[in-house]
Amino acid sequence: MNAKTETPVLPEGACLTAKVPERGEALLGDVVVNPYRLAPLTAIIRDGGRSLSNAHVRVLGRGERGVDITYEVSDRSLWTYGGIPVFGLYPDHVNQVEVTYKLDGERVREQYQIYAPAVRLPVVARQTAALPEVEPIKVAAGFEKRLYLFNHLQGDIPGGRAFKWNALGGAAEWDQVGNNWIADSNGDVRWYLDIEQIHDSNRRDSLGGTMGFQQTRDGKLIWGQGQTYSKYDLLGRRIWQRSLPDKFADFSHEIRETTNGTYLLRVGTSDYRRPDGKRVRSIRDHIIEVNEAGDVLDFWDLNQILDPYRGDLLETLGKAAIQLPPGVQKQDERLANELAEGDLPFGDTPGVGTGRNWAHVNAIDYDADDDSIIVSARHQGVVKIGRDKQVKWILASPQGWPERLRDKVLTPVASENFDWSWTQHTAWLTGKGTLTVFDNGWGRDFAPTKLAGNYSRAVEYRIDEGKGTVEQVWEYGKERGDEWYSPVTSVVAYRPETDTQFIYSASVNFLTPEKLTTTVLNEVRRGTQEVLVELKVHSRQPGSVGYRALVIDLAKAF
Structure with a gap:
């Protein structure tokens, strides 16, 4: 080793088994x-x-x-x-x-x-490699040092599945194994999370997919997993790992640090009493705000804020959704609908009413300008909600909203190329006065599921809250059609240091029989179609699907 050296001296009376440094050994320890x-x-x-x-x-x-x-x-x-x-x-x-x-x-x-050592992660049938192959297609000058964290999920879990056989109710049975790794711009693996250290399908506090990875302002990683949420550094040192507060359950999809140093988490509830008196576990329909100590500071119950019986999009999702019984007319009042639904089953399935997956919130952002949150509810749309729990605006098709919310639906302007986002993922502020949304496109225009002729988009909208209008100012991906279409998951986020839109179309080919995805990561110069980075991610594990990816900044980490 090229190191400054010292001549070792054995102290008087030293144990004969003491290690004596060799000449030329490095100055530091193990x-x-x-x-x-x-x-x-x-x-x-x-x-x-x-x-x-x-x-x-x-x-x-x-x-x-x-x-x-x-x-x-x-x-x-x-x-x-x-x-x-x-x-x-x-x-x-x-x-x-x-x-x-x-x-x-x-x-x-x-x-x-x-x-x-070599990568060691759980293996499923017909798998051919430990992790997906990341193939660099284009890396423009200035992006060579980029590091990307990929968050993928495997639902076909090998081994015991006790909570699948004896479900806890709610969304607790929705269990996934996370494949989480960092690749450089050459596609090489440079970090991964040893998921078997923290995931166990047979333990309530260790099941669930690792989701919602974010790098916090202090350079650490936060994520959630089923009944817990965690903060670790990049070396794997635990800062904290906590159970969800007892009133709530079933984390998935999103944990977000706010500018106030608090955290927003998407959860359900462990014991929810509906207006009709039925007690259920609610599904992906609550947002909680916690402080660094884990205390709950506030929460948003979307069952009271939105309409859990708006089921217009649910019919497009490729499987039978639970709707009100035939012949029952939907009412604007929640209690009237609950009393009319009869004995419809509860559980983690698309369906109207509290206790079913009517909202499917998959992203949250915090707007410090007016102390409000922006929620992406896949089965409803994008909604901004104030601290007073009142809806400020709705970015979604006007169809199906109750009378009390209809005037909250934004009106498109300069609408020649405008489109709503459909079954979207992520709806985050850019810091430039706009909002980016990943428009998956499943159920576009309320059309039934189709396996070809689809497209997804990364979209940037400008919203005028005072006028109640929305303008589409940019989109990317529509022209790429099926080879860029992600029916589920995915992300778009503005990166100010490079003035790019970071995009991960994370579930391309997921609806094929083989379920071997070829997902696409892009960085596109903001406001243009100029692709500065493109990586293709080839799955080698049937059933594995990308959820999100993000840029990792080492300058904050150490």
Whole structure:
């Protein structure tokens, strides 16, 4: 190793079994790979009891096209880890790692060779690789150092499924195994989450898909999983992992940090008393706000805010939805509909009424300008709701809304190319006075499911709340048709540092018999059709589907 060396001196009276450093050995302590057992492609180079500062890490790229990963390490991180954190090791490879740091007023440079083991994740029938293959199609100059976290889900879980056989009710039985990894711009795996450390289908507190990954302002990762939600750093160190508050249950899809330092989570309820007196577990229809300590500060009950009996979109989703019995006319009053529904079954299935999946909220954003939230409800539309629980506007087709909400539906302007979003995922503010939505397009114009001739879009809307109008200012993906069509999941998010729309069309080919997706990640220059990044993600695991992806910023992480 290229390192400053010291001549070892055996202390008087030292134990004969004490390790005596060899001449030329590095100045620092042990190298610990996978120090927290959750992130196998990370390591810590222990400081050996020395006081380091101003550290820098470079993990050299592998081969001609390999991407170097470089980052500064704050003194705070050096103290937290007791050494230098190493992120971005290649699996099943002897990695070349260069570290520099300041010690006793001198700048020291050292080289380490660190082996990281091969990727080890759950396996299903007919699988051909541990993770999908990420194929770079285009990476424009300036994007070579991008790191992308992919959040995929596998529903065909090998092994025991006790809670599938004996369902807890509500959405608790909706169990998935998360495949979560970070790839560089060359498509190489540089990090992954050892899901078997935190997922177990046979335990209530360990089942559920890992969803809603976000990088917080302090560089950590947050996500939720069934009955828990968590915050970890990129080395796998747990900051906190908490059970949902007792009043609520069944997290999935979204956890979001607000500018106030609180967190918004999409949940259901563990015991909901309907106006007709029936007690149920509600499904994907509540948003809670919690503080850093886990206290519930507020919650939004969409059953009271929207209309759980608007079922117009449910008929388009490819399976029988539970509607009011034949011959029963839908009423504007919720209680009247509840009394008219008879003995319709409850559970995690598309259907009208509290206790069924009538809303399917899959994304939340917080608008600090007026202390309100924006909710993407896949089975209804995009809705903005104030702290007072009143609807500010609805971005969805006008069809089927009750009288009390009809005037909240936005009116399109400059509408030649305008379209609503259909069974959408994500509805997030850009910071530019606009809103981006991933328009999946399943059930477009209330049409029945079809397996060809579809398209999805990333869309940017400008909303004038005072006038109650909406203008479509940009779209991408429509012209790509079926090869870019994602019937479910996916994301679009504005990236201010590159002025791009980051898009992941995450479930392409999911409705085919093989269920082997070929998903597409793009970065498109805002307001244009100029593609700056395109990665194709080829699944090697039947049944696995992409949920989201996001850009990882190492400058915040360490």
